[in-house]
Amino acid sequence: MTLAIEISDLTVWFGEGAARSNAVRQVSLSIGEGESFGLVGESGSGKSTVLRAITGLVPSWSGSMRIMNRPLGAKRDRTFYKQVQMVFQDPYASLHPRMTVDAVLSEALKLHGFGDIDNRIDRLLEDVGLGKGFRFRYPHQLSGGQRQRVAIARALAPEPRILLLDEPTSALDVSVQAEILNLLTDLRAERGLTYLMVSHDLGVVGHMCGQVAVMQTGEMVELLGVEDMRAMKATHPYTKHLLDSSLRSVR
Amino acid sequence: MSNLIDVENLWVKFPTRNGIFDAVRGISFSLGKERLGIVGESGSGKSMTGRAILKLIRPPGRIEADRLTMTGTDVLTASEKEMRKLRGHHASMIMQDPKFSLNPVMTVGRQITEALRTHEKVNMAQARARALEMLDAVAIRDPERVFDLYPHEVSGGMGQRIMIAMMLIPDPEILIADEPTSALDVSVQLQVLEIMDKLVAERGMGLIFISHDLNLVSNFCDRIVIMYAGRIVEVCQAGKLHEARHPYTIGLLNSVPNLGSPRERLDVLRRDPAWREAPSVSALL
Numbered sequence: 028m029t030l031a032i033e034i035s036d037l038t039v040w041f042g043e044g045a046a047r048s049n050a051v052r053q054v055s056l057s058i059g060e061g062e063s064f065g066l067v068g069e070s071g072s073g074k075s076t077v078l079r080a081i082t083g084l085v086p087s088w089s090g091s092m093r094i095m096n097r098p099l100g101a102k103r104d105r106t107f108y109k110q111v112q113m114v115f116q117d118p119y120a121s122l123h124p125r126m127t128v129d130a131v132l133s134e135a136l137k138l139h140g141f142g143d144i145d146n147r148i149d150r151l152l153e154d155v156g157l158g159k160g161f162r163f164r165y166p167h168q169l170s171g172g173q174r175q176r177v178a179i180a181r182a183l184a185p186e187p188r189i190l191l192l193d194e195p196t197s198a199l200d201v202s203v204q205a206e207i208l209n210l211l212t213d214l215r216a217e218r219g220l221t222y223l224m225v226s227h228d229l230g231v232v233g234h235m236c237g238q239v240a241v242m243q244t245g246e247m248v249e250l251l252g253v254e255d256m257r258a259m260k261a262t263h264p265y266t267k268h269l270l271d272s273s274l275r276s277v278r
Numbered sequence: 279m280s281n282l283i284d285v286e287n288l289w290v291k292f293p294t295r296n297g298i299f300d301a302v303r304g305i306s307f308s309l310g311k312e313r314l315g316i317v318g319e320s321g322s323g324k325s326m327t328g329r330a331i332l333k334l335i336r337p338p339g340r341i342e343a344d345r346l347t348m349t350g351t352d353v354l355t356a357s358e359k360e361m362r363k364l365r366g367h368h369a370s371m372i373m374q375d376p377k378f379s380l381n382p383v384m385t386v387g388r389q390i391t392e393a394l395r396t397h398e399k400v401n402m403a404q405a406r407a408r409a410l411e412m413l414d415a416v417a418i419r420d421p422e423r424v425f426d427l428y429p430h431e432v433s434g435g436m437g438q439r440i441m442i443a444m445m446l447i448p449d450p451e452i453l454i455a456d457e458p459t460s461a462l463d464v465s466v467q468l469q470v471l472e473i474m475d476k477l478v479a480e481r482g483m484g485l486i487f488i489s490h491d492l493n494l495v496s497n498f499c500d501r502i503v504i505m506y507a508g509r510i511v512e513v514c515q516a517g518k519l520h521e522a523r524h525p526y527t528i529g530l531l532n533s534v535p536n537l538g539s540p541r542e543r544l545d546v547l548r549r550d551p552a553w554r555e556a557p558s559v560s561a562l563l
């Protein structure tokens with residue numbers, strides 16, 4: 028099996044000298060093509076930072092990262108973004124306030140050289156469960172969940188091979204979440220996509236992912252298969268605590 | 279009347295190019311010294327309800343109601359100046375998107391201390407100490423470091439907790455929390471909920487807790503209002519959500535993925551056009 032994502036000893040820091048703080052410390056993980064990999068852990072533990080490092084959005088890092096066997100350097104080119112797309116945690120900040128849904132999607136499509144824009148936009152909107160009626164709306168005219176679906180549609184536009192999903196459904200209600208998760212499941216089955224997915228919802232991760240990495244204060248403290256997670260077979264105290272709290276909150 | 283909020287026949291309307299869009303369609307509810315949950319699918323009008331109470335609907339959107347009172351003040355006729363006072367001293371709202379609501383060019387620490395200093399006469403050193411205490415209370419690791427960060431330098435869940443800290447520090451009587459914990463891992467979430475719980479139990483704060491997380495709401499709230507297409511379709515006593523009868527509520531409950539019982543596909547909601555037409559259920563006390 029080819030590896031879609033291979034990360035070894037990734038360290039990411041912000042600030043230099045005395046002000047330096049390591050947001051991610053020596054994280055290694057590999058994800059085979061067509062797999063779905065979950066990243067969970069404490070808020071502020073560096074999950075988003077790992078995804079941002081892959082997409083080239085952090086200034087300083089060390090270690091090595093490979094996508095589809097190609098090493099990543101300091102810059103990402105257009106082929107990279109054709110292969111890898113990210114859905115950001117924050118749907119408000121990731122959509123330009125003065126661009127309509129139509130403009131957002133057609134920009135993404137044109138950038139990657141697609142024709143037949145009109146039909147594609149309709150399809151994309153339908154895929155994420157938004158009707159045509161939303162096509163000419165601005166972000167402020169959409170609810171939180173509707174914006175997130177636009178962000179997912181934009182990520183799907185270039186027909187990427189790898190999706191980095193940062194809490195893709197935490198802004199969504201459970202019914203839309205179910206639709207989006209089913210959509211992501213179908214896309215992976217049909218197109219053999221690879222997912223690296225951050226979520227704080229262990230139910231979601233359990234549903235979507237085969238393997239799960241647990242992070243705490245910048246480090247990956249445990250890697251476990253989803254069956255072990257279900258069976259509560261964790262070894263690290265933080266993972267145990269997380270599984271335990273999750274049970275408590277569902278009760 | 280000892281209710282903190284009373285709302286009767288509330289509408290929120292937006293003019294669009296296809297005519298008027300009614301985001302909230304004639305709902306009635308009250309808030310006592312309790313934890314009132316509002317759940318419902320995306321776009322059902324939860325946030326607009328929360329914002330309407332504080333008159334935070336941006337024009338050209340507008341609010342109509344037969345009655346809208348908060349701690350004795352008539353919100354419908356209150357001037358913007360009176361509203362600002364009300365918002366500061368009596369009621370706070372934690373917005374659904376923290377990063378959007380935090381000032382991007384001001385450090386986290388300064389924003390929290392200013393929130394405090396507009397309500398209380400404290401000196402800078404005291405304000406700083408209280409802010410650090412509050413950051414610690416919402417389970418922020420290393421409050422000293424975070425105090426000096428700008429909003430773009432904190433994680434999603436940290437932003438959410440900073441917003442919570444900022445809204446709780448002036449000690450409001452009413453807190454409207456719009457998806458306040460959606461970006462938090464379960465263990466931090468429990469800690470944050472405990473703080474809100476304490477404020478309700480010890481200081482008699484009234485809490486409106488907007489969330490799409492049904493399990494969370496049913497464990498945490500006293501009463502739950504279920505919204506669909508701008509109306510209230512059902513009101514439940516918390517803990518009895520599993521006894522809900524409306525097919526929409528049941529559909530929502532069935533679409534939640536559960537770690538313990540894996541499924542190939544998740545159930546999705548089949549919406550019945552009749553749900554939209556049914557009259558709104560009253561949640562007045």
Ligand SMILES: Nc1ncnc2c1ncn2[C@@H]1O[C@H](COP(=O)(O)OP(=O)(O)OP(=O)(O)O)[C@@H](O)[C@H]1O
Pocket residue numbers: 041042050068069070071072073074075076077116427430431432433434435436461462463
């Ligand atoms: N631009 C930045 N400057 C300084 N520190 C930063 C910056 N971006 C992130 N950090 C720090 O890196 C750490 C990890 O942040 P990250 O966003 O990766 O957390 P996360 O695991 O995604 O958390 P959450 O679940 O809350 O979203 C945090 O302590 C944060 O303050």
Ligand SMILES: Nc1ncnc2c1ncn2[C@@H]1O[C@H](COP(=O)(O)OP(=O)(O)OP(=O)(O)O)[C@@H](O)[C@H]1O
Pocket residue numbers: 167168169170171172173198199200292294299301318319320321322323324325326327339374490
């Ligand atoms: N400025 C606007 N113009 C037109 N329609 C609007 C405007 N603002 C909001 N809406 C619509 O009002 C409806 C209710 O929005 P609201 O933000 O209250 O939903 P919500 O229940 O909070 O959803 P979510 O769970 O996704 O946050 C949505 O269908 C939204 O598209």
Ligand SMILES: [Mg+2]
Pocket residue numbers: 074075076116193433434435
């Ligand atoms: Mg994050």
Ligand SMILES: [Mg+2]
Pocket residue numbers: 170171324325326374456
């Ligand atoms: Mg909302």
